[in-house]
Amino acid sequence: xVQLSESGGGLVQPGGSLKLSCVTSGTLNTIVTLAWYxxxxxxxxxxxxxxxxxxxxxxxxxxxxxxxxxxxLDFDNxxxxxxxxxxxxxxxxxxxxxxxxxxxDYWGQGxxxxxxS
Numbered sequence: 206x207v208q209l210s211e212s213g214g215g216l217v218q219p220g221g222s223l224k225l226s227c228v229t230s231g232t233l234n235t236i237v238t239l240a241w242y243x244x245x246x247x248x249x250x251x252x253x254x255x256x257x258x259x260x261x262x263x264x265x266x267x268x269x270x271x272x273x274x275x276x277x278l279d280f281d282n283x284x285x286x287x288x289x290x291x292x293x294x295x296x297x298x299x300x301x302x303x304x305x306x307x308x309x310d311y312w313g314q315g316x317x318x319x320x321x322s
């Protein structure tokens with residue numbers, strides 16, 4: 206089992222920045238990929254950014270490239286998402302996710318990000 210816990214959401218004005226953090230615990234050696242997802246009301250959950258647990262290679266959704274940065278901190282099993290130049294359309298509940306080698310997905314409880322003036 207893997208447990209994930211997000212923090213760092215909040216209200217920010219357009220053009221502002223926020224940093225989300227996700228603390229992971231449990232059987233992490235089964236995890237292949239760590240990622241940030243988001244979901245807005247009435248929309249499907251979408252992957253924003255991912256990073257290989259071993260490789261450290263990041264992949265980004267086109268709409269966040271150059272604005273968001275996913276990072277992995279091995280020493281405390283934390284991943285973060287630095288979000289800059291935020292836009293109203295970035296408003297969503299953001300989830301930390303982990304995918305295991307057998308295809309099992311694990312999720313955190315989510316943290317709300319609201320971009321509004």
